[in-house]
Amino acid sequence: MDRVFDTKVQLLKYKVVKAVIERAYADNLDQAVYEIPKEIVPGPKSDMRCCIYKERAVLSERVRMAMGGDKDNPNIIETLPVACDECPMESYFVTPACRGCINHKCMESCPRGAITIVNRTAQIDAEKCIECGKCAKSCPYGAIIELARPCVKACKIKALKINEDKTAVIDNDKCVMCGACVYSCPFGAIVDKSYVLDCVEILKEAEKTKRKVYAIIAPAIVSQFKYAKIEQIVEGIKKLGFHQVIETAMGADITLGKEMEELKEKDKMTTSCCPSFVMYIEKHFPKLKQYISSSPSPMVEVAQLIKRTSPDSKVVFIGPCASKKYEYKLEKTGGAVDCVISFEELQAFLDARGIDVATLEESPLNNASKYGRIFAKSGGITQGVKELKEKYGVTKEICPIALNGLEQIRINMLKMNAGKLPENFIEGMACEGGCLNGPLCLSHGDKNIVDVDKYGAQAREQDIAASMTLYEMTKEMKK
Numbered sequence: 001m002d003r004v005f006d007t008k009v010q011l012l013k014y015k016v017v018k019a020v021i022e023r024a025y026a027d028n029l030d031q032a033v034y035e036i037p038k039e040i041v042p043g044p045k046s047d048m049r050c051c052i053y054k055e056r057a058v059l060s061e062r063v064r065m066a067m068g069g070d071k072d073n074p075n076i077i078e079t080l081p082v083a084c085d086e087c088p089m090e091s092y093f094v095t096p097a098c099r100g101c102i103n104h105k106c107m108e109s110c111p112r113g114a115i116t117i118v119n120r121t122a123q124i125d126a127e128k129c130i131e132c133g134k135c136a137k138s139c140p141y142g143a144i145i146e147l148a149r150p151c152v153k154a155c156k157i158k159a160l161k162i163n164e165d166k167t168a169v170i171d172n173d174k175c176v177m178c179g180a181c182v183y184s185c186p187f188g189a190i191v192d193k194s195y196v197l198d199c200v201e202i203l204k205e206a207e208k209t210k211r212k213v214y215a216i217i218a219p220a221i222v223s224q225f226k227y228a229k230i231e232q233i234v235e236g237i238k239k240l241g242f243h244q245v246i247e248t249a250m251g252a253d254i255t256l257g258k259e260m261e262e263l264k265e266k267d268k269m270t271t272s273c274c275p276s277f278v279m280y281i282e283k284h285f286p287k288l289k290q291y292i293s294s295s296p297s298p299m300v301e302v303a304q305l306i307k308r309t310s311p312d313s314k315v316v317f318i319g320p321c322a323s324k325k326y327e328y329k330l331e332k333t334g335g336a337v338d339c340v341i342s343f344e345e346l347q348a349f350l351d352a353r354g355i356d357v358a359t360l361e362e363s364p365l366n367n368a369s370k371y372g373r374i375f376a377k378s379g380g381i382t383q384g385v386k387e388l389k390e391k392y393g394v395t396k397e398i399c400p401i402a403l404n405g406l407e408q409i410r411i412n413m414l415k416m417n418a419g420k421l422p423e424n425f426i427e428g429m430a431c432e433g434g435c436l437n438g439p440l441c442l443s444h445g446d447k448n449i450v451d452v453d454k455y456g457a458q459a460r461e462q463d464i465a466a467s468m469t470l471y472e473m474t475k476e477m478k479k
Contacts, residue, residue: 004227004347006443009188012048013066014348015040016059017194020066021352024200033063058083062191069193075172076193076325077182084167084189087149091131094122097143106135106144154184156406157284176279178406178430179322179439192322192440196349198339202314203241211314212243214306216299216337218319219249219368219376220436222455223448224343230455231362236355237318237346238363247365248317249372249459251302253467256371256384258295260392263385263425266291268416270426271381273297274435275327277409277428285413291426296333298375299324303336308474314338318346320438323430342440369464370456377452378404378434381427388464400425405432 005011019036023029037059041048046055061080069078100120107115107122114128115135122144124135136144151168152160159174160181168181168190181190206213215237225233234245255273262269272278272293281288296304303315316339317324328337341349350357371388374380379402389398401423403409409428415421431437436448 004225004442005344008048009186010344010442012040012059012188013062013191014344016062017066017196017345017348018352020063020194021196021200021349024197025204025352029067029197032067033060036063054082058188062188065191066194067197068195069191073172074326075170075175076177076322077170077175077179078191078193079168079170080189080191081165081167083187084185086187087166091147092124092129092133092136093145093147094124095143095145097141098122098139099141099143101140103140105138105140109134109138150184150186151181151190154180156180156410157280174283176276176283176406176430177323177326178276180406180431182322183439183444192342193325194341194345195325195339196341196345199316199341199349202316202339206243206314207241211312212310213241213314213316214310215240215242215245216248216251216302216306216315216317217245218299218317218321218435219247219252219373219452219455220320220434220438220441220448221318221343222373223376223436223451224320224442225347225357226443228358228360229362231364232357232360234365235360235363236350236357239355239360240349240353242316243313245363245365246302246306247367247372248298248302248319249368249375250467250470251298251300251305252372252375252381253369253464254301254305255295255298256375256381256388257392257464257468259293259381260385260389260394262293262295263389263394263398264396268424268426269293271428273375273381273427274429274431275321275323276406276430277403279323279326280406280409280428280430281413284410285417288413288416291416297327298372299328300333300336304334305470305474307336316341318343320435320441321431322439343442344440347442366460368459368467370459371464372467373456373459374452376435377449378402378429378432379427380434380452382425384464385425391463398425399423400427402427402429404429404434406430 023032037056041052041055043052046052049055098121112128112130114125115122159171161169163169182192222230237245268291270291272295299317306315315337317337320343325340328340371384382400382402403412436452437444
């Protein structure tokens with residue numbers, strides 16, 4: 001499994017989720033919180049933490065998260081306090097590079113007198129320091145460095161703070177569940193809740209009742225399972241018990257068509273595809289909520305289409321996104337999606353059920369256009385709008401901008417809030433690079449963009465017309 005994941009933290013998460021799935025199918029979850037940690041770390045030593053007892057305590061919390069986490073916490077991301085104790089508290093640190101110069105620019109620049117010179121070396125009083133960074137900027141040797149916690153540094157909207165126990169705490173009022181902190185924590189102390197047990201129950205119930213369960217897969221999947229072809233992954237998903245695998249890219253086609261229609265009526269519009277982007281506007285720039293596209297996200301669009309054609313079916317979304325685990329439960333989705341699992345969890349599912357996808361036959365996948373497939377990358381939606389606007393009757397001038405990551409989103413939403421953003425079509429992706437670099441991907445990197453572009457070029461449909469026709473037909477069926 002080392003060949004599949006970027007980090008050892010992901011590998012550890014995989015082992016826990018796989019063990020939970022195996023026990024769920026064996027109806028043996030009663031002692032999972034206590035037994036799984038001992039199976040993963042049998043002892044007598046741990047190579048990850050100070051001792052096996054600490055590591056098992058952390059793993060017990062991981063098992064709890066794999067089984068759904070804290071039901072009273074609406075956030076799908078939680079901190080594991082027992083695992084969050086290794087990072088330094090001090091934000092600025094004087095290194096041995098300090099030469100004990102007589103200029104003392106660091107001391108002179110500090111507005112709070114937090115720096116003193118002891119034995120010709122600068123020292124910072126953490127109690128007085130306000131973390132302004134002026135000392136670091138003024139030092140001619142660069143001897144003072146910032147020691148930002150990786151999770152805090154990754155959170156671009158300052159939804160993470162460190163409490164008096166030196167533990168990271170998530171502010172749910174600010175958090176948009178992008179999951180950047182999950183992937184960035186080197187100790188795996190911040191974890192996304194898993195709903196694999198819900199998925200197991202859906203599949204087990206379907207096996208008894210013959211109810212159809214559909215899997216809808218995010219287009220970013222093409223860049224993930226590098227040891228097998230996408231067609232083999234599709235076949236593997238079917239062997240898990242899914243009736244059919246549908247591309248979420250079909251929903252992206254529909255969303256693209258709807259947003260082009262909206263553009264005819266609106267002077268300015270922000271996209272609705274990324275739930276973290278939508279959440280960010282709702283929480284941090286409520287004045288701009290009026291500009292959010294009314295179109296459901298691609299996940300919801302394709303799920304609604306499935307439910308219109310097969311009302312008794314169940315739908316499971318498989319993707320790279322943390323906030324999709326929150327979005328699918330929102331009232332506005334109308335219960336179209338019944339469960340969400342990640343690419344990481346799909347790998348655990350396949351292995352827990354003994355399915356080696358690299359040995360399987362290929363199951364073709366041709367549900368969507370190239371435009372729907374390239375939604376997975378930052379700028380994909382914008383590209384579709386620019387190339388199709390004339391064909392679909394959008395005569396107004398479109399001035400688009402693709403915002404890549406929450407930092408770009410923050411800067412441009414400040415401009416928009418002040419009435420100083422000239423663009424009228426704003427695509428926002430909370431994850432840098434887009435969904436193909438989502439926090440729950442197996443791997444992250446520039447090559448993923450190449451994979452997604454190639455996947456888009458291979459689409460049988462080079463237009464969104466087929467998806468839009470199917471959408472209109474199912475709308476009539478509902479009536």
